[in-house]
Amino acid sequence: MTEEQQKRLKRVMKDALRIQDRFAAEPVLARTGKGYLKSEGVGTLQRIKANMKKSGRL
Amino acid sequence: MSELTKAWLLPFDWEFVTEVNRGLCKQKNALHKPTSDGHSPARQLWEENQTKKLKLAEALQICQRCHRLAPFCFYNGNTFAGIARDFVAELNSLLTPQKAYVLRSVAGHIVAGTATDIETEQLDRILEELEK
Numbered sequence: 001m002t003e004e005q006q007k008r009l010k011r012v013m014k015d016a017l018r019i020q021d022r023f024a025a026e027p028v029l030a031r032t033g034k035g036y037l038k039s040e041g042v043g044t045l046q047r048i049k050a051n052m053k054k055s056g057r058l
Numbered sequence: 059m060s061e062l063t064k065a066w067l068l069p070f071d072w073e074f075v076t077e078v079n080r081g082l083c084k085q086k087n088a089l090h091k092p093t094s095d096g097h098s099p100a101r102q103l104w105e106e107n108q109t110k111k112l113k114l115a116e117a118l119q120i121c122q123r124c125h126r127l128a129p130f131c132f133y134n135g136n137t138f139a140g141i142a143r144d145f146v147a148e149l150n151s152l153l154t155p156q157k158a159y160v161l162r163s164v165a166g167h168i169v170a171g172t173a174t175d176i177e178t179e180q181l182d183r184i185l186e187e188l189e190k
Binding site: 001004005008009011012013015016017019020022023024025026027028029030033034035036037040048049051052 | 069070073074077078081082085086088093096125126127128131132133134135136137139140141143144154155156159163166167170171172
C-alpha cells in the first residue's frame, strides 16, 4: 500500500469506527433485505450550527 | 463531464476494502473472514466498477449492493459506509458545513439501506445545486 493509501485507510478506519456502534455486526441487510442503522440523534448537527453561529456564518 | 461523474471508487481497491473490514473486526474481536456466498460476487461487482466513471448516486449504489452481498462475516455495513462517507467528503469544499454533513449522513444511510424518500430527495437537491 502506498503512503497515500495508508493515510486514506487511517481516515476511513477512524470514521468507520466512530459509526461502528450504529451498525449491526451481523449481515442484517443480506439476510432480511432491510437495512439497520441506529439513529445518531441531533448532537452533531447542533454542534455544526453552533460553530457556524460563533463564526457569524449563520 | 461534471466533477460529480468520476471514478469515485478508484482509490479503494479490494485489498483496501478488505483492510478496512479487517481493522473493524479486530477492534470488536469479531471474526474477519470472507463469506462463502457473498465475497466473490461482491469483489467482482466492486472491481468491475472501481475504475469506471460513475455518477455519485451510482457509486453509492455500488457500495450498498456490496453491503447487501455481505462479502465478510461481520461489519459489512460500516466497511462500505465508511468508504462512501470518505469519497463524498471530496465535495466538502463546495458545500456549507451543514450540507456537507447532510450529504455524508445521507450517503451512509443509502449504503446502510435505510435512506428514506426525503433523504433521497435531499441528496438529489444537493447534487442539482452542485451541478449548476
